[in-house]
Amino acid sequence: MKFEIPQKEYMYPGHVACPGCGGAYSMRMALKALGERTIIVIPACCWSIIDGPFPLHACKPPVFHTAFETAAIAASGIKAGLDIQGKTDITVMSWAGDGGTLDIGIQALSGAAERNDDFIYVCYDNEAYMNTGIQRSSATPWGAWTTTTPAETPKSEPKKNITEIMIAHRIPYAATTTLAYPDDMIRKFKKAKSIKGTKFIHIFAPCPTGWKMAPDLMVKICRLAVDSNVFPLYECEYGIHYTINHIPKKPIPVEEYLKPQGRFSHLTKAMIEHIQKSVNFEWELLKQRAGVS
Amino acid sequence: MKKVITGNHAVSYGAQLARSQVIAAYPITPQTQIVELLSEFCASGKLNAKFIKVESEHSAMSACIAAAATGARTFTATSSQGLALMHEMLHWAAGARLPVVLANVNRAMGPGWSVWTDQNDSLSQRDLGWLQFYCESNQEVMDTVIQAFKIGEKVLLPVMVILDAFVLSHTSEPVDIPDQELVDRFLPLPPVNLPYKLDVEDPHAFGALTSPDHYYEIRFKIQKAQDEAVQVAKEVDEEFKNILGRGYGIVEPYRCDDAKLILVTSGTITGTARIVVDSERVKGRKVGLLKIRMFRPTPIKELREILPRAQKVVVIDRNISFGHSGVFCQEIKSALYGLPVQPTIFGFIIGIGGRDVTAQDIEEIVDYASKTEKPDSIILWRGVRL
Ligand SMILES: Cc1ncc(C[n+]2csc(CCOP(=O)(O)OP(=O)(O)O)c2C)c(N)n1
Numbered sequence: 286m287k288f289e290i291p292q293k294e295y296m297y298p299g300h301v302a303c304p305g306c307g308g309a310y311s312m313r314m315a316l317k318a319l320g321e322r323t324i325i326v327i328p329a330c331c332w333s334i335i336d337g338p339f340p341l342h343a344c345k346p347p348v349f350h351t352a353f354e355t356a357a358i359a360a361s362g363i364k365a366g367l368d369i370q371g372k373t374d375i376t377v378m379s380w381a382g383d384g385g386t387l388d389i390g391i392q393a394l395s396g397a398a399e400r401n402d403d404f405i406y407v408c409y410d411n412e413a414y415m416n417t418g419i420q421r422s423s424a425t426p427w428g429a430w431t432t433t434t435p436a437e438t439p440k441s442e443p444k445k446n447i448t449e450i451m452i453a454h455r456i457p458y459a460a461t462t463t464l465a466y467p468d469d470m471i472r473k474f475k476k477a478k479s480i481k482g483t484k485f486i487h488i489f490a491p492c493p494t495g496w497k498m499a500p501d502l503m504v505k506i507c508r509l510a511v512d513s514n515v516f517p518l519y520e521c522e523y524g525i526h527y528t529i530n531h532i533p534k535k536p537i538p539v540e541e542y543l544k545p546q547g548r549f550s551h552l553t554k555a556m557i558e559h560i561q562k563s564v565n566f567e568w569e570l571l572k573q574r575a576g577v578s
Numbered sequence: 579m580k581k582v583i584t585g586n587h588a589v590s591y592g593a594q595l596a597r598s599q600v601i602a603a604y605p606i607t608p609q610t611q612i613v614e615l616l617s618e619f620c621a622s623g624k625l626n627a628k629f630i631k632v633e634s635e636h637s638a639m640s641a642c643i644a645a646a647a648t649g650a651r652t653f654t655a656t657s658s659q660g661l662a663l664m665h666e667m668l669h670w671a672a673g674a675r676l677p678v679v680l681a682n683v684n685r686a687m688g689p690g691w692s693v694w695t696d697q698n699d700s701l702s703q704r705d706l707g708w709l710q711f712y713c714e715s716n717q718e719v720m721d722t723v724i725q726a727f728k729i730g731e732k733v734l735l736p737v738m739v740i741l742d743a744f745v746l747s748h749t750s751e752p753v754d755i756p757d758q759e760l761v762d763r764f765l766p767l768p769p770v771n772l773p774y775k776l777d778v779e780d781p782h783a784f785g786a787l788t789s790p791d792h793y794y795e796i797r798f799k800i801q802k803a804q805d806e807a808v809q810v811a812k813e814v815d816e817e818f819k820n821i822l823g824r825g826y827g828i829v830e831p832y833r834c835d836d837a838k839l840i841l842v843t844s845g846t847i848t849g850t851a852r853i854v855v856d857s858e859r860v861k862g863r864k865v866g867l868l869k870i871r872m873f874r875p876t877p878i879k880e881l882r883e884i885l886p887r888a889q890k891v892v893v894i895d896r897n898i899s900f901g902h903s904g905v906f907c908q909e910i911k912s913a914l915y916g917l918p919v920q921p922t923i924f925g926f927i928i929g930i931g932g933r934d935v936t937a938q939d940i941e942e943i944v945d946y947a948s949k950t951e952k953p954d955s956i957i958l959w960r961g962v963r964l
């Protein structure tokens with residue numbers, strides 16, 4: 286099947302992301318799907334910098350910067366403000382990091398999801414607090430190095446499963462996606478735009494700086510994450526109807542995914558085995574939920 | 579239409595008559611009746627607003643800010659712990675120059691848990707760029723909520739309307755609820771006319787990273803807007819008086835012209851002090867009263883004009899800035915600094931955590947100050963039981 290990425294750009298050169306930033310490229314794709322009748326909400330995260338310091342602004346749609354824990358509620362407020370003025374055709378999208386989503390912002394996000402407020406919430410997940418210099422978040426995977434989980438005592442807790450938490454809110458749409466599959470990403474954003482209520486999109490967004498890897502490996506790492514089942518592509522409607530969008534014929538070993546990343550360079554064979562086991566375990570659970578054998 | 583209503587319901591009527599468009603609020607004693615009645619107004623169609631039933635006060639303020647950025651007229655109400663939880667976003671509202679209106683029921687902060695009145699919750703938020711109005715009666719509460727929208731929308735700053743827990747919030751008084759048509763003549767219909775707003779036809783970025791090259795001037799302009807608000811508040815109060823027949827001024831001097839001693843109060847202590855002024859006058863003591871209604875911006879010019887008429891100024895603070903003294907007292911001393919004639923200033927602290935403040939308390943305060951040449955300490959504690 287042939288798939289064309291829309292030519293029109295809504296994110297311009299001149300943004301200040303690091304080379305190979307998964308979060309920056311993902312925004313470019315998302316906006317291609319959503320178009321310019323969109324308002325973007327950005328809490329404290331790398332993207333508070335990436336869009337550009339005042340008076341610069343790299344995205345075509347309006348950007349509303351807000352406090353760290355308020356990405357979801359700011360979207361609710363904007364939507365309410367527009368609706369009461371009769372401007373009902375505008376897509377409001379929150380664009381938050383993993384820290385802003387899984388940690389400090391989870392209360393407001395859960396509140397908005399419970400009310401089923403009408404907006405798209407995106408978590409671009411680079412698996413740590415990157416803006417402040419690579420500290421662990423609850424999205425940091427087990428075994429990873431960060432500046433607050435040094436290699437001698439790497440992260441000892443597994444990654445929090447935010448997509449399942451959002452699915453448990455029975456919101457109309459929750460999905461995972463990543464840049465190695467731009468067709469998947471664009472389709473999911475278009476689908477989210479067409480649905481009323483709270484939509485959650487979890488983007489696997491590598492940070493070459495924080496993951497200690499070559500910037501030109503960014504897309505490749507996304508593909509390895511999916512093909513090793515570390516980050517499966519799936520979607521779920523109304524908290525019940527699961528679809529796995531990509532089932533690797535023969536999953537590659539997690540070691541291939543971990544190897545190019547300096548943040549995992551201290552891992553022993555036993556630790557890699559542990560990661561492989563938990564990835565397999567989670568994959569089986571997901572397949573059960575999706576009714577795939 | 580005259581109705582006997584509580585201070586809390588006076589707030590709700592004010593927000594309704596002002597045609598609030600987005601309301602986001604979270605319940606807390608003693609504010610709850612404000613949001614309950616507003617929910618009823620929204621449900622019955624008496625008010626055409628979006629009411630976001632948020633999961634916290636932090637979110638209530640965040641939602642109001644975001645909605646205000648689209649040009650919607652926004653309102654919230656809270657108290658004490660809720661106001662403190664909003665703190666980060668209270669900065670944001672002022673920094674973003676958005677005219678959100680907030681009613682705060684003055685309640686003491688925990689621990690220990692207290693639901694009773696004092697001013698430490700709102701005074702802890704005085705330096706953020708918000709305008710603050712302290713109210714004496716339920717009528718004034720309702721009228722000030724309506725005025726707050728007009729003032730805030732003119733100077734582009736958020737406004738806090740403050741009422742005492744229980745003494746106003748839960749006490750019923752006759753309140754004249756004006757016809758919608760009169761309020762519409764006073765207050766422009768929403769949306770709010772902002773110079774820049776969230777608009778896909780005219781896209782901008784709001785609140786981005788701001789270097790030292792720009793940030794300083796943005797703060798300078800907040801102070802300029804605060805300065806401007808003094809005159810704007812007076813004019814808006816005049817317009818209100820012309821259309822609705824009531825006005826309050828930003829301060830209210832009572833029998834100050836020939837006074838030898840002036841009491842300075844805010845909130846409901848004013849009503850009690852007014853009675854004491856009359857009884858002291860009967861006794862032959864020349865006592866006056868200055869009610870401070872607008873505290874941010876501080877009405878410095880009025881304080882400097884009125885207070886030096888007396889030899890003694892007695893400031894009554896239902897709050898304490900720990901490590902210093904009562905907040906109103908500090909600010910009055912600072913406002914009078916440098917005048918050639920300086921009244922002697924007595925700073926009393928009283929009624930913290932909702933302890934009753936009676937006419938007898940105020941009489942004794944007046945008596946002490948009349949007979950004492952100079953206060954022997956920066957704080958004069960009233961009624962501490964150890
Ligand atoms: C209340 C508050 N606490 C802390 C911060 C500091 N802070 C800014 S961004 C950030 C980390 C953001 O991490 P994440 O959400 O994962 O986004 P990323 O920077 O990784 O893109 C932190 C801790 C803040 N801005 N506000």
Ligand SMILES: [Mg+2]
Pocket residue numbers: 382383384409410411412413414415422
């Ligand atoms: Mg992150």
